[in-house]
Amino acid sequence: MAFDVTLIRGDGTGPELMEAARRVLEATGVKFNWDVQDAGVDVMEKYGTPLPDSVLESIRRTHVAYKAPITTPIGTGFRSVNVAIRKEFDQYINIRPSKSYPGVRSRYQNIDLILLRENTEDLYAGIEFEMGKPETVELISWIRGKQPKAKMYDDSGISIKPISVTGTRRFAKFGFEYARKHKRKKVTAIAKANIMKYTDGLYYQVVREVAKDYPEIQYEEMLVDNMCMQLVQKPELYDVLMLPNLYGDILSDLCAGLVGGLGVGPGANIGDNSAMFEAVHGSAPKYKGQNKVNPTALILAGMMMLDYLGEVDAARRLEKAVADVIAEGKSVTYDMKADRNDPTAVGTKEMADAIIAKLKK
Ligand code: NAD
Secondary structure, X not given: OEEEEXXXXXXXXXXXXXXXXXXXXXXXXXXXXXXXEOOOHHHHHHHOOOOOHHHHHHHHHHOEXXXXXXXXXXXXXXXXXXXXXXXXXXOOEEEEEEEOOOOOOOOOOOOEEEEEEEOOOHHHHOOEEOOOOHHHHHHHHHHHHHOOOOOOOOOOOEEOOOOOHHHHHHHHHHHHHHHHHOOOOEEEEEEOOOOOOOOHHHHHHHHHHHHOOXXXXXXXXXXXXHHHHHHHHOHHHOOEEEEOHHHHHHHHHHHHHHOOOHHHOEEEEEOOOOEEEEEOOOOOHHHOOOOOOOOHHHHHHHHHHHHHOOOHHHHXXXXXXXXXXXXXXXXXXXXXXXXXXXXXXXXXXXXXXXXXXXXXX
16 A cells, blocks of 8 residues: 655755655655645746645645745745645644754753644734724724723734634644553643633633543643743653644744754644644755755654554654664764764765665664
């Protein structure tokens, strides 16, 4: 059996990273029917958009996308392709593992965190009112009527933060199922409910309710500011972190920083009917075509995809092969060397070859 997967090559360093990652995934022995699709700045001239309809049609058919980084064109009126795909397919959960691999330079060891971020609600819902516009002025006067004590200047801009029972419940259920499947021991729900009672307070209430169905998993709640300090001081004490959209965005980069930066971090966006796997980093366009950048993040995103497809054994073998190559420190890209100008650093392609050699052993 072969899995149908939409393969999006991206732009900048995307195509060379994807070529390396695709070869590695095939070396696990799992069979794929890749539906190769182009998106990003390189196809804008041809299609008039960085996200041609054919990409969406392909994902509608395959339900699984493996995506290289894509540049977000600035000042063209186009939004991020990544956000557009997440919205189109209602991929409401973002998964970002942050794990210490021996050999990756970091001040911390023994970190194995899974950060789960709600992907659709909160201040990212896109409900904004521009300062000075008639509807904003009207809204301010309406709010003052309802909440006379609210501190609000006439020249305010307003962003609205919706957090719902529906959105939080499906997110929390997915999160606890994921924690159970991956035999995780503890879930920490993170918000700022002491200040935002009707949004973050509701969030805690719903996650707490869902947690009752998973008695084998320890559940705790933590305020987001305290969590930042705890993560910097003793990250090894945490396991699965469950956050609303904005806090999730911020803490996921913090967690990536704990284990050696964005270059090694994979991510997944998942909905009820589709999933998209990608590296956390961007298209690093200044290195385009140089066979230089690190393929680890995209390869580990491929490992998450194997896991999602039920190829758990292949996923474990792949992770071990990547970890072994990093631990040996010979066939790794410049960013993993103590000295970034180290002449023994290898290229994207050669690092992939080393991982393939480990897989074939
Ligand atoms: P970036 O992650 O592309 O690059 C920042 C720097 O990080 C690079 O200059 C490089 O030094 C380093 N880096 C990144 N990936 C690396 C790798 N695999 N190996 C070694 N070093 C690596 O961030 P940016 O420059 O802010 O963004 C470039 C473009 O990518 C922007 O248009 C941004 O919108 C887009 N972006 C896309 C995604 C995505 O597709 N999911 C994510 C983030 C940013």
